[in-house]
Amino acid sequence: MVALPYLWLVLFFVVPFVIVLKISFSDVDLAIPPYKPLLEWVGNNSLAIKVNFNNYAFLFTDSLYLHAFANSLKVAFLSTLMCLVIGYPMAYGIARAKPSLRNVLLLLVILPFWTSLLLRVYAWIGLLKANGVINNVLMSLGIIHEPLTMLYTPFAMYVGIVYSYLPFLILPLYANLEKMDWQLLEAAEDLGCRPWQAFYKITLPLSRNGILAGSMLVFIPAVGEFVIPALLGGPNALMIGRVLWDEFFSNRAWPVASAVAILLLILLVPFMMWYQSVQARETAGDR
Amino acid sequence: MPSAAGVVKAQPWNDPSARPYVEVERISKSFGDFKAVNDVSLKIYQKEIFCLLGASGCGKTTLLRMLGGFETPTSGKILIDGEDMTGIPPYERPVNMMFQSYALFPHMNVEQNVAFGLKQDRLPKQEIQERVATMLDLVKMSDFAKRKPHQLSGGQRQRVALARSLVKRPKLLLLDEPLGALDKKLREHTQFELISLQDKLGVTFIVVTHDQEEAMTLASRIGVMNHGEIVQAGTPSEIYEFPSSKFVADFVGSVNMFEGKLIEDEPNYVRIASPELGGTIYVSHGISAPPEAVVWVAVRPEKIFMSTVAPEGSTDNLVRGTVQDIAYLGDLSIYLVKLPTDKVVRVTQPNTSRHAEAISWDQQVYLSWDATSPVVVTR
Numbered sequence: 157m158v159a160l161p162y163l164w165l166v167l168f169f170v171v172p173f174v175i176v177l178k179i180s181f182s183d184v185d186l187a188i189p190p191y192k193p194l195l196e197w198v199g200n201n202s203l204a205i206k207v208n209f210n211n212y213a214f215l216f217t218d219s220l221y222l223h224a225f226a227n228s229l230k231v232a233f234l235s236t237l238m239c240l241v242i243g244y245p246m247a248y249g250i251a252r253a254k255p256s257l258r259n260v261l262l263l264l265v266i267l268p269f270w271t272s273l274l275l276r277v278y279a280w281i282g283l284l285k286a287n288g289v290i291n292n293v294l295m296s297l298g299i300i301h302e303p304l305t306m307l308y309t310p311f312a313m314y315v316g317i318v319y320s321y322l323p324f325l326i327l328p329l330y331a332n333l334e335k336m337d338w339q340l341l342e343a344a345e346d347l348g349c350r351p352w353q354a355f356y357k358i359t360l361p362l363s364r365n366g367i368l369a370g371s372m373l374v375f376i377p378a379v380g381e382f383v384i385p386a387l388l389g390g391p392n393a394l395m396i397g398r399v400l401w402d403e404f405f406s407n408r409a410w411p412v413a414s415a416v417a418i419l420l421l422i423l424l425v426p427f428m429m430w431y432q433s434v435q436a437r438e439t440a441g442d443r
Numbered sequence: 444m445p446s447a448a449g450v451v452k453a454q455p456w457n458d459p460s461a462r463p464y465v466e467v468e469r470i471s472k473s474f475g476d477f478k479a480v481n482d483v484s485l486k487i488y489q490k491e492i493f494c495l496l497g498a499s500g501c502g503k504t505t506l507l508r509m510l511g512g513f514e515t516p517t518s519g520k521i522l523i524d525g526e527d528m529t530g531i532p533p534y535e536r537p538v539n540m541m542f543q544s545y546a547l548f549p550h551m552n553v554e555q556n557v558a559f560g561l562k563q564d565r566l567p568k569q570e571i572q573e574r575v576a577t578m579l580d581l582v583k584m585s586d587f588a589k590r591k592p593h594q595l596s597g598g599q600r601q602r603v604a605l606a607r608s609l610v611k612r613p614k615l616l617l618l619d620e621p622l623g624a625l626d627k628k629l630r631e632h633t634q635f636e637l638i639s640l641q642d643k644l645g646v647t648f649i650v651v652t653h654d655q656e657e658a659m660t661l662a663s664r665i666g667v668m669n670h671g672e673i674v675q676a677g678t679p680s681e682i683y684e685f686p687s688s689k690f691v692a693d694f695v696g697s698v699n700m701f702e703g704k705l706i707e708d709e710p711n712y713v714r715i716a717s718p719e720l721g722g723t724i725y726v727s728h729g730i731s732a733p734p735e736a737v738v739w740v741a742v743r744p745e746k747i748f749m750s751t752v753a754p755e756g757s758t759d760n761l762v763r764g765t766v767q768d769i770a771y772l773g774d775l776s777i778y779l780v781k782l783p784t785d786k787v788v789r790v791t792q793p794n795t796s797r798h799a800e801a802i803s804w805d806q807q808v809y810l811s812w813d814a815t816s817p818v819v820v821t822r
Binding site for chain 1: 538
């Protein structure tokens with residue numbers, strides 16, 4: 157039984173990772189699959205191993221890739237920040253609501269998960285497009301006279317990402333805030349804090365682990381996000397997830413796409429390790 | 444008026460010219476239909492330790508929280524040092540509170556916890572350091588200054604909470620079950636420390652407790668609460684020796700209660716016939732009750748004499764019974780004596796001798812008490 161998680165990891169993480177890693181070191185080929193094997197019998201009873209670093213080198217020569225990486229980090233960072241600004245008050249509100257109301261509110265947070273992400277993103281297209289719901293309402297109210305261009309802009313992309321990932325921030329933060337002893341706030345007020353000072357000095361530091369956990373759950377997948385920028389962000393939304401897709405499906409450049417994937421993984425490992433240590437601290441209860 | 448040490452010996456509550464420090468005027472608090480506190484008025488004087496004593500749910504904590512500003516009274520008002528506290532938030536009251544859960548900030552060490560209130564007041568760093576050090580010294584926690592709350596024992600946390608609430612030098616400290624989380628030995632020890640600390644700092648304490656022993660030890664005066672009302676307020680000995688109602692007599696200490704009827708009602712004595720006791724009770728002071736009224740006579744277990752031979756003299760205040768049970772507690776023993784009327788009377792006797800258990804199970808004994816011992820209550 158103990159081996160089961162490891163088996164799972166080996167089967168669904170290590171093996172695919174090794175395959176991708178292998179492809180990232182091979183040459184492009186007009187074949188199926190479109191790359192050359194690393195190992196080859198070249199006669200004379202010898203096995204030739206050809207490790208090609210060009211795919212990685214290529215990523216650093218063309219500014220497109222670095223640009224996409226940087227842009228992805230920026231988008232993920234800003235999205236996380238916006239999720240925090242919106243999600244913290246929500247998590248706080250739920251944690252301080254009456255217990256009977258709490259479950260209803262939590263259900264409302266989770267409810268969107270009952271439909272597929274793709275459908276929800278399409279729904280946003282319906283809301284944001286030139287003759288979509290939002291523009292129609294604003295025009296019929298006479299607030300605007302020409303439809304606003306919202307779809308296929310960075311704005312639409314951020315809306316989509318923040319909307320989709322908000323629950324991932326709210327839930328761990330709620331779990332953290334829910335454990336909070338609210339009497340601490342009374343104690344702080346008793347010692348001379350105004351309510352906002354008590355929040356800043358007590359609630360915020362005590363919910364730090366919840367903030368970090370929630371932020372990582374938004375940030376890490378947002379860096380590699382493909383669907384939302386592709387559907388809402390328009391052609392200029394240069395995200396690494398899209399670059400990877402294009403390399404893989406449009407250019408059939410599997411080795412370069414694999415190199416992008418490996419680099420992305422390396423980029424995210426520190427964040428994941430940080431998240432892990434936060435989680436471990438949370439479980440140990442040492443705050 | 445001399446500033447009396449420790450227990451206020453001057454009894455300012457008996458001095459009509461004394462100015463109360465805390466005045467609670469006809470205060471009520473309702474939560475929906477539930478009246479947590481019902482029309483309570485109180486005057487508390489400087490340097491008192493006033494204990495609010497009552498069972499859980501009697502409204503004592505709600506009253507304390509209103510004093511601290513954490514609950515808004517439904518009606519009535521609170522004056523502290525002559526100033527109306529209505530609408531004043533907790534952070535602007537000259538009051539500090541020690542919470543039952545201690546409410547220590549888990550992300551700060553002992554020193555930071557104690558310094559919190561001073562930093563909030565933006566005192567100079569030097570002064571904060573000095574005052575925190577002095578306070579930690581006073582509660583004997585200097586060696587633990589760098590520890591986090593979760594690394595401390597219950598007793599140590601209690602000290603830190605106390606230090607944190609006292610370091611701002613409040614004139615009035617509210618303590619919610621300050622010793623409730625401590626074990627019995629530590630509690631007794633800490634009670635006396637609390638008194639000496641209060642004496643040293645000259646702070647007025649208002650203590651909420653459900654433990655009558657704790658209230659007796661700490662208090663200059665006790666306010667006994669029931670169903671949101673103060674049923675009696677007085678010094679511990681007044682409360683114990685002169686309870687004004689069945690509830691107080693029963694709640695504070697243990698008591699034998701006999702229902703009876705007044706048969707002789709004179710200004711300087713009364714005689715009561717009690718079918719429950721199977722005898723008459725003579726009390727050497729008059730009471731104010733209508734003739735033939737139903738009254739209750741309370742006799743404390745330690746005020747009952749027990750002997751194997753009938754005492755000489757009158758037949759009042761004397762009954763015969765059989766020892767049903769004996770509980771040996773070391774310093775004293777509790778005897779449960781069954782009367783012919785089936786009423787069981789509780790008698791305590793100090794174990795003055797190390798050997799010889801004079802009275803044992805199923806023995807016939809005579810119970811008697813002085814005419815000054817019983818307390819007659821009419822409600």
